[in-house]
Amino acid sequence: MDNQSFENRMRELEYFHNLRLLPGAWVVVRVDGRSFSRFTESRFEKPFDLQFHQMMVQTAQALLEEMPGVYAYTESDEISVLFPPDWDFFGRSLEKIVSISASIASATMTHKIGSFVCFDSRVWLGVNAVQVTDYFSWRQADATRCALNGWCYWTMRKLGLTASQATAKLDRQSEAFKNEFLFQNGINFNDLPTWQRRGIGLYWENYIKEGYNPINQQTVTTQRRRIKVDRDLPMKEEYREFMAQFL
């Protein structure tokens, strides 16, 4: 067997390497922290820790810049990044996209948090703008549901219930029950910070940068791009309308 056929035979066994994302489809890459509850429980404020979420925002920013995407959304320990239909990162190779996104997220968060953490990554495909809007509404609804549940769970724990008692008490309970439980304990869910209830969005914005030209001693202005971190996202129908600017 010559070297070339040996080379080819070995390459053929990189079986999934030729998988490409559907041309012309919208792409969302979602990374999720692996077993984050294991270390967040002892190291961070519960149910929400501002510092932890600032590190998630920095990780989302790294993904938005490096890949590069048009919109990123983070809630809990996950980040979704949206890419347009003509996005051509590594020729839309699935293996490259999931491995590089997981690497960027893991490296950034490890650096920020100061201990080893990792993320998994997956790809979601949308064939039109409505599906993309549905996707982000879905993740936002998950954020709201988890925030309500998390606040109830940790309020119960602080009242002395064990993990299994609190879980059992919340099992299959309605939203109204959970809101009322919090209210009885001095927490108005709707008054909690917006970022906890709706998640955080990141997107590019243009701004005017002023400079000084020492040669002709004049002020010059240039248009630049930077990432805006939006901790005050709208919700439900308004969020769907807000998403239209990226689609």
Ligand SMILES: Nc1nc2c(ncn2[C@@H]2O[C@H](COP(=O)(O)OP(=O)(O)O)[C@@H](O)[C@H]2O)c(=O)[nH]1
């Ligand atoms: N203490 C704390 N934990 C958080 C915060 N945000 C997310 N988490 C944790 O991240 C977990 C995310 O859920 P999931 O991905 O299903 O859990 P995993 O499999 O352990 O990563 C939550 O259950 C929380 O334990 C936060 O602000 N504070």
Ligand SMILES: [Mg+2]
């Ligand atoms: Mg996780």
